[in-house]
Amino acid sequence: MHIDLLACTALYCNVSTYIKGVGTILTDQLITLFEEIVGKENVQTSSVHRLAYSYDATAQFQAMPDAVLSPRNTKEVSEIVRLCQSKKIPIVPRGSGTNLAAGTVPSSGGIVLLFKHMNSILELDEENLTVTVQPGVITKDLIEYVEQFDLFYPPDPSSMKISTIGGNINENSGGLRGLKYGVTRDYVCGLEVVLANGDIIRTGGKLAKDVAGYDLTSLFVGSEGTLGIITEAILSLIPRPVYKETMLAFYDSLEQAAETVSSIIANKIIPATLEFMDQATLEVIEEFAKIGLPTDVEAVLLIEQDGKEESVKREMEQIEQICRENYARNVSVAKDEKEAEELKTARRAALSALARKTPTTILEDATVPRSKIAEMVRAIRRIATKYNVTICTFGHAGDGNLHPTCLTDVRNMEEIERVEQAFAEIFQAAIELGGTITGEHGVGEMKAPYLEWKLGKEGIEVMKKIKDALDPTHIFNPGKVFAKSAKKRVVVSGGSDSTRAKDPSGI
Structure with a gap:
């Protein structure tokens, strides 16, 4: 496959910037309808609240939503989706905002959907070794809860102290234990999902075997919130x-x-x-x-x-x-469990520690076959030297998933361009070694320009057809996964007044 590094780097440069949310202007009447669904206290439209949810953990990406909604149950999610679909209002589902590929940045404006009220562990089934949870459950809380019953939920992303199960499922998150135990997809056996028309479906279940029809559960896992809104999950457990x-x-x-x-x-x-x-x-x-x-x-x-x-x-x-x-x-x-935990905690703190060193930390994610680890490490060092940038490398070496992390300063545009060129070559090196552009962080908006390198044009077209079938009006997390043909550099702006306008139609 021919890879046009200059073209992709240019597109990456265009998306690696602040972007104003310019999608939907919500009317007072629409705001009132949302308040009727979730309660006035769960609809936020002030500049402060909108700004708080205009970014995630990805450097250089920011966009203002038009409102922030916090539903309390699946029925409310369904009603929100039906209203948004009728008005073509974008919806961005969000957990704790730990995404590292701009996957939860509301780049087209619209609604940010929070799950802070939908954060319950609903059922532990020790006979079937499953646990049923809502999307807002914190990953580490779930792990510690099932350990009380000598059970084990293996996926352990470094962000597990704050990341949510819903976010983990949408990104198919991995973690330090991924080499032996696999990733999130390996433990999701059933889902409740709200579709783009507001319908609610259930996939899978508490079954060891189920080949009835297409594997819809696996389709939604890792879909980055672009195909449906996950409101409940049945997860499999193993003995601790x-x-x-x-x-x-x-x-x-x-x-x-x-x-x-x-x-x-x-x-x-x-x-x-x-x-x-x-x-x-x-x-x-x-x-x-x-x-x-x-x-x-x-x-x-x-x-x-x-x-x-x-x-x-x-x-x-x-x-x-x-x-x-x-x-x-x-x-x-x-020498003991305490020392072992200190070592693992230190490794999980790598990003936090690196982020203290420079104004901007860009954590990337490239995966190669295990047998190619040494070659990939050498390639990263060579590329960092070539572009005169500081790149620290750590990661899940056992499954080939490395995290080259650049310490830089977003205010130095000349250096940022070199950083982007370096990462483009790192992704290219991963592909040439039989790897991929992302092993666990997802594509989001940041890596969309590179996805064709991995899937080819034909693969992208297949994905677009799936997207069109499940979300024909493209209200779910627009701008993610699929690269836009044009981007524009603008800065975040707009206050609470900018989100409201009078619509002559009444809504």
């Missing part, structure tokens, strides 16, 4: 592992650490966690967490295995030997 050990391996060479990852997998060992951090990331994490990490090494692997004690000990001994065979300077096993 009874034992685990955590290990750190230190390297004087990035490549040696990457080769170790490939060697562990080649020896048919699948750790629960196999994380990679380079020196720049280590220095910042140690400054932030102060847990005694060495800062004079080029890379560290954080490795954890869980299961039955005998097998865990045996496999960790094998892993230690593999690390030393690949020239690890030192291998250290966490």
Whole structure:
């Protein structure tokens, strides 16, 4: 496939900026109708509230919604959708705003839909090993809740302390345990979804097997809020592992650490966690967490295995030997559960720690086959040097999912252009190595210009037909996944008065 780097970088430059929400002008009559559905206290149109939901965790993207609505149940969501569909008002479903691909930025204005009231764990079914939840449940709260019953919900994105299950499902989130246990899709067995016409459907259920018709559950998982509004989910659980050990391996060479990852997998060992951090990331994490990490090494692997004690000990001994065979300077096993948790917490804090160093932190997400980790790490270093930008690399090395993270300053436009060119080449390198432009952050608006590199024109057309079938008026999260042909650089503006106007039709 021919990849036009200049064209895609130009389009990326155009979307990597502040964008004013210019989609829908809500009338007083429409505001009143929304208030009748969810209650006046759950409709916010002030500049302060709109500004608070004009951005997510993605650098350089911002757009004002016209209103922020907080429904209390599925029926209210359905009524909101019916009204929005009749007036072609965009709807952007939002959890905690931790998205890193501008996936929850309301770039076409319209309604931001919050699920702060729909945040209950509805049922734990220990016989069927399932839990039924609303979309606003915080991921870590769910994990800790089921652990009380010696059950385990494995998906653990780094944002799990604040991210929601609804957001995880829409993005098909991964996490540190993805290598052994898979990603969110592997644990979603049923959904309740509001369609674009307001109809409510249920997919899947508490079933070990179900091949009745198309797999609609999997279609909605990872759809980034573009096909329907998820209002309830049935998630599968597994027995909680009874034992685990955590290990750190230190390297004087990035490549040696990457080769170790490939060697562990080649020896048919699948750790629960196999994380990679380079020196720049280590220095910042140690400054932030102060847990005694060495800062004079080029890379560290954080490795954890869980299961039955005998097998865990045996496999960790094998892993230690593999690390030393690949020239690890030192291998250290966490002495207790407290130390192990400190190490994992420090890794999860990587983005927060890096974000303290410069005005702008751009965290990216590229995935390659496990066997290509070393080549991808070398490519990232070469590209960073070529464009004279600072890129720290960490990530879920065991499943090939790396997070090259650039420390920069959005006010320096010349540097930002070099950053964007560097990331374009990083995505290209991932594709050439048989990888993808995103392993867990999603496409959103930011990566839409690159999606064709992965899927081809034919793949994009298939996706557009699915979108047209389920959301013919394109009210669900417009501007995401599919690249627009033209973008315009403008800044956020507008106050509460700008969201309201008189419509001669009455609504």
